[in-house]
Amino acid sequence: MNTIERDRRRVWHPYSAPQADPIFEVVAAEGMRLTLADGRELVDGMSSWWAAIHGYRHPAIEKAVASQLETMPHTMFGGLTHEPAVALCERLVEWAPGDFERAFLSDSGSVAVEVAIKVALQYWMARGEKGRHRLLTVKGGYHGDTFATMAVCDPVNGMHDFFTGSLAQHVFAERPSCRFDEPFEEVHIANFAGLLEAHRTELAAVILEPVVQGAGGMWFYSPSYLKRLRELCDQAEVPLILDEIATGFGRTGEMFGSDHAGISADIVCLGKALTGGTMSLAATLVSPEICSTIGGGEPGALMHGPTFMGNPLACAAAGASLDLLETTPWRERVAAIESQFRAELEPCRKLPGVTDVRSLGAIGVVELDRPVDMARVQPAFVERGVWIRPFGRLVYAMPPFIASAQEITALTDAIGSVLTEVH
């Protein structure tokens, strides 16, 4: 039996039936290319879900991981510390927009959001306000697949009906309707403002993704909405959690999504591109006020501690990825990708079944009126030499920042031709 046949018998893939769709075997990844077992090379349009921003096998990241491996692949983080983790937490606190005191490291984005929620709940417990259990968020969000995070994902796309009874009941405002480049007006946030006021005393925090809602719909909304939301949270004295797991580290054209609005959160979640796509690592950054309140209240400790917390190999990879963000012209590259997506995806607007085309930073999106037939569309992209993986009604690309103009054109050509000939 070959690998694919063995996979079909024993492996479960993300969001997949036990015996899933066409699966391709990948045997190597380098720069912008994925190599399949049959020798075909694909231009990567996904960055392995936002993560591989510098392309695959970047020598600087590999070197950092290899040299860390020589001294210490992992130790527990309870009672022990090490330079890779300390250096990384220092840098994250310094880099993130706003005033943060410390970073809590974990092993995936979902866990970073779980920790953020726990921090918010413990903050209010430490202040003696025990009734604050609910979160306010907006529809169309995505924050992870664990139970606490699913409860703040979009109620329709986020499988709430399916898991009713197992999910905490939170408060959902309308999705920010004001597009990224549209003029914002107070009416756009009236629904959110009303819910914030109505539920103020039972809210532990507000949580949302800044400017780009990712897996919940690839929706780009006005930075002015976010700015106003920050003011409303301040007035209501409700902490703001920004989930920068998808938007962090340059994807939207700024280093962080919240930079578009010039605001900062009280708690920030980072993940995905943190290690440049090399290993799983995430972080939750917390403001000085929340840190000191938790430290001064009951039980005086943050009640969380993943086994692989602060893994030195992952921290070394993250350090090297941050170095690359300091030394490479990612801002120019992302801006160039954005203008190329805008120009080259625009003709898709005229195709039958296309309802919207939008681009921001290194993200290009074509939205359709019905779900993509993955059994036909996925192999069609592979035949055209690109790796693009649509979901639902969305065909989108978010390539590594190192993509050349020709490689971006390979992606946009493939999208145009698949939507014309196959979909």
Ligand SMILES: *Cc1c(COP(=O)(O)O)cnc(C)c1O
């Ligand atoms: C991917 C994602 C998560 C979850 O991260 P995992 O590493 O998959 O657990 C949370 N929030 C946002 C915004 C994401 O894009």
